[in-house]
Each structure stands twice: as structure tokens, then as C-alpha cells.
Amino acid sequence: MTSKPATSKPETPSGPAEWAPATRLVHGGTLRSQFGETSEALFLTQGYVYESAEQAEARFKNEDPGYQYSRFANPTVSMFEERLRLLEGAEACRATATGMAAVTAALLSYLSAGDHVVAARAMFGSCRYVIEDLCPRLGIAATLVDGRDIEAWKAAIGPNTRAVFFETPANPTLDLVDIAAVSAIAHDAGALVFVDNVFATPMLQRPLEHGADVIIYSATKHIDGQGRCLGGAVLGTQKFVDDHLSVFIRQTGPSISPFNAWVLLKGLETLPLRVKAQCENARRIADHLADHPAITKVLFPGRDDHPQAELARRQMTGSGQVVTFSVNGGKAEAFGFLNALQIVKISNNLGDAKSLVTHPATTTHQRLKPEARAELGIIDGMVRLSVGLEDADDLIGDLDRALAASR
Numbered sequence: 001m002t003s004k005p006a007t008s009k010p011e012t013p014s015g016p017a018e019w020a021p022a023t024r025l026v027h028g029g030t031l032r033s034q035f036g037e038t039s040e041a042l043f044l045t046q047g048y049v050y051e052s053a054e055q056a057e058a059r060f061k062n063e064d065p066g067y068q069y070s071r072f073a074n075p076t077v078s079m080f081e082e083r084l085r086l087l088e089g090a091e092a093c094r095a096t097a098t099g100m101a102a103v104t105a106a107l108l109s110y111l112s113a114g115d116h117v118v119a120a121r122a123m124f125g126s127c128r129y130v131i132e133d134l135c136p137r138l139g140i141a142a143t144l145v146d147g148r149d150i151e152a153w154k155a156a157i158g159p160n161t162r163a164v165f166f167e168t169p170a171n172p173t174l175d176l177v178d179i180a181a182v183s184a185i186a187h188d189a190g191a192l193v194f195v196d197n198v199f200a201t202p203m204l205q206r207p208l209e210h211g212a213d214v215i216i217y218s219a220t221k222h223i224d225g226q227g228r229c230l231g232g233a234v235l236g237t238q239k240f241v242d243d244h245l246s247v248f249i250r251q252t253g254p255s256i257s258p259f260n261a262w263v264l265l266k267g268l269e270t271l272p273l274r275v276k277a278q279c280e281n282a283r284r285i286a287d288h289l290a291d292h293p294a295i296t297k298v299l300f301p302g303r304d305d306h307p308q309a310e311l312a313r314r315q316m317t318g319s320g321q322v323v324t325f326s327v328n329g330g331k332a333e334a335f336g337f338l339n340a341l342q343i344v345k346i347s348n349n350l351g352d353a354k355s356l357v358t359h360p361a362t363t364t365h366q367r368l369k370p371e372a373r374a375e376l377g378i379i380d381g382m383v384r385l386s387v388g389l390e391d392a393d394d395l396i397g398d399l400d401r402a403l404a405a406s407r
């Protein structure tokens with residue numbers, strides 16, 4: 001792949017498209033004020049003053065490029081959006097208050113009553129609510145498919161399908177969807193492809209290069225990576241953002257706080273280092289657990305025994321930092337293991353510097369009926385581990401100790 005996607009914006013001195021990703025993440029999108037600050041400024045302001053009534057009029061007519069109101073846009077938020085845009089190689093980016101605001105704004109800004117959306121069944125619990133409950137209430141028909149099954153996508157996508165939505169790798173089973181194959185089917189039907197790229201992070205998977213149209217992030221996860229702020233982002237073509245997303249954000253207000261955008265902007269500077277270190281830790285842990293007698297199954301896209309290992313190599317440049325595994329036994333054994341951990345904390349978040357463990361069947365996927373969980377392969381002994389930045393030997397020691405204690 002070339003480092004300069006055909007869709008990128010014209011060069012700006014603040015973020016040349018030919019910089020390598022690490023450089024874009026440190027310098028890209030910076031708007032330096034008249035004080036020449038090194039660290040990007042936090043513009044904690046709701047509004048902006050105009051030099052004249054004429055200027056105010058021109059801004060509202062979009063004839064003057066300045067800011068109007070922070071529900072629409074804010075300089076700190078713009079810096080975050082531009083830095084992420086440069087990393088992804090998209091034409092445009094808009095930030096939102098949360099990842100779920102990003103998912104909801106991306107889909108609802110584009111879809112109308114009478115449209116049809118097809119989504120992969122294995123996904124983040126709240127995304128399932130948006131697709132399965134909210135869309136049908138608004139007259140948008142929804143079909144869920146097994147995202148791994150190309151024939152199922154072909155059968156479900158029809159002339160009314162305007163959007164295809166999936167997450168890959170998916171939470172918590174780490175199932176993959178073939179982005180290129182599904183995008184080709186969707187595009188034949190005239191549908192846009194929306195990819196929730198949270199688990200892969202922008203460092204490990206570039207869905208636009210495989211044919212996807214709209215990329216969605218919960219920046220709450222790896223982009224912050226230190227458990228502080230909620231945030232989200234949507235990236236796509238200038239046309240999608242101008243005609244649909246920006247209007248929706250401006251008028252309905254899922255806008256991100258400048259403070260949160262500032263934290264996330266600074267988070268982008270260290271994203272490659274953190275993701276790399278977390279992936280290395282995750283690989284060591286996955287390999288260790290795969291040989292452990294108290295573990296029945298390890299799911300990790302970086303291992304050859306992942307059911308879609310070939311696809312993982314084809315569309316991802318790294319394994320990710322989540323390891324899902326099943327302890328021998330059921331809920332009691334899984335709870336015993338979680339409760340015996342000392343370094344790893346019990347929390348449903350992921351992508352954090354701290355290693356976090358969750359029991360999907362009773363937390364993130366508790367809302368689903370047992371049959372729906374079974375369909376996704378979420379068994380009672382299943383545990384999802386988000387591997388952090390601690391020392392790998394300390395983490396392995398903690399896991400071994402807790403596995404021994406739970407038996």
C-alpha cells in the first residue's frame with residue numbers, strides 16, 4: 001500500500017500525508033495559537049466572538065471559515081479529528097462524545113425508514129441494541145448474519161440494503177469478517193460498509209484499504225488507553241461527512257467535550273508504542289494459556305490455531321491485545337479465577353494500560369438470551385482478557401496463580 005491514499009486531502013503544512021504514521025500521530029493536525037505552545041492547547045470554550053455582525057453572518061452562511069459554536073466544531077476537537085484522519089488516510093473525520101454516539105450518528109445520519117441494514121451478529125452489546133432494537137423502531141429493517149459466512153452476507157444483502165455494519169475482530173469471540181469480500185457484495189447492492197474497528201485499532205487494520213466506506217472508533221479504548229475519557233470518531237469520505245454526519249452532529253449534539261478531545265489527541269501520540277507493547281504481551285499470554293491444562297480454548301487472531309488465522313494475516317498487521325479463553329468448567333470456575341487475580345483487574349473496559357478481565361456471559365452479553373449467547377459461542381467458562389502494559393512475566397504469574405487457586 002502506498003503511504004498516500006488517493007482519497008487524502010491536499011497537503012497541509014501541519015500534517016503532510018507522506019509522513020509515516022508515528023510522525024503524523026505526534027505532529028499531525030496541530031493548530032498552534034499565537035503563543036507558540038509546544039503541547040496542543042485546550043480550547044475550553046462553548047462559543048466564539050465575531051469581529052462584526054457581518055462576520056457572524058458570513059460564518060453562518062459558511063462563507064467565513066472560523067468557528068461558531070462547540071456543538072458544531074471546536075479547535076481542540078478539530079486537532080483530534082485531523083490527527084486521526086491523517087493516520088487513517090480518510091477524507092474526513094468527526095469526533096463524538098462516545099463510541100456509541102459514533103456508531104449511532106454514523107448509521108442514523110445515513111439511514112431512513114424503509115432502508116435495510118445487514119450486520120454481523122457477533123458485536124459489542126450496545127451496537128446490537130442500535131441495530132436490532134433501535135433501527136427497526138425507526139422503520140429501518142435489520143438482518144443479523146454470521147459475519148464469518150460469506151454466503152450468509154450474499155443471501156441477506158438485497159436491493160433495499162443501504163448499510164452493512166460489522167466489527168472485526170468481534171467482541172468477545174474475536175471472530176473476523178472478511179472486509180474485502182463483504183465490501184464487494186455490499187457495493188454491488190449499492191450499500192455503504194461501516195466497520196467498527198475498535199478491537200484492531202487504527203494501527204493494526206486499515207479497513208478503507210480493503211474497501212470499507214466508514215470507519216468507527218470508540219476512542220475510549222486504545223486511543224485514550226489510560227482509562228480516563230470517553231470519546232468516539234467516525235471517518236469516511238468528505239461527501240458522507242458533509243452530506244450526512246456533520247449535519248446530524250450539528251443538529252442533534254453527540255459532540256465531544258474539548259477536554260476529552262484534548263486527552264485523546266495526546267493519547268494518539270503514544271498509540272503505536274502502546275499497541276505494539278500490548279500486542280507483544282498478549283501474544284506471550286495467549287501462547288502460555290494455550291498450553292495450560294486448566295484452559296480448554298484460546299481465541300487469539302495472532303495464533304495459527306485461530307479458526308480464521310489466514311484471514312487475520314491477510315487483513316491485519318498485528319494480533320490485537322485481547323485474548324479470549326475458556327477455563328475448564330463453567331461460571332463458578334470462571335468467577336473463581338477472576339476473583340483470585342491480583343494484578344489483572346475485573347472491568348468490562350479494554351485497551352487500557354491496566355490489564356482488565358471480564359466474564360462476557362454475565363456482563364457485556366448478559367442482555368442476550370442464552371440461545372443468542374450459545375449462537376455466538378459465548379459459553380459460561382469464557383473469559384475476555386484485555387492485556388495491558390504491565391510486565392508480561394508478572395501477568396503470566398498472576399494468571400497462573402489465579403488458575404491454580406480456582407481449581
Ligand SMILES: *Cc1c(COP(=O)(O)O)cnc(C)c1O
Nearest residue numbers: 098099100124196198218220231
Ligand atoms: C466500547 C466499544 C464501543 C462503544 O464505545 P463507548 O466509547 O463505550 O461508547 C463500540 N464498539 C466496540 C467494539 C467497543 O469495544
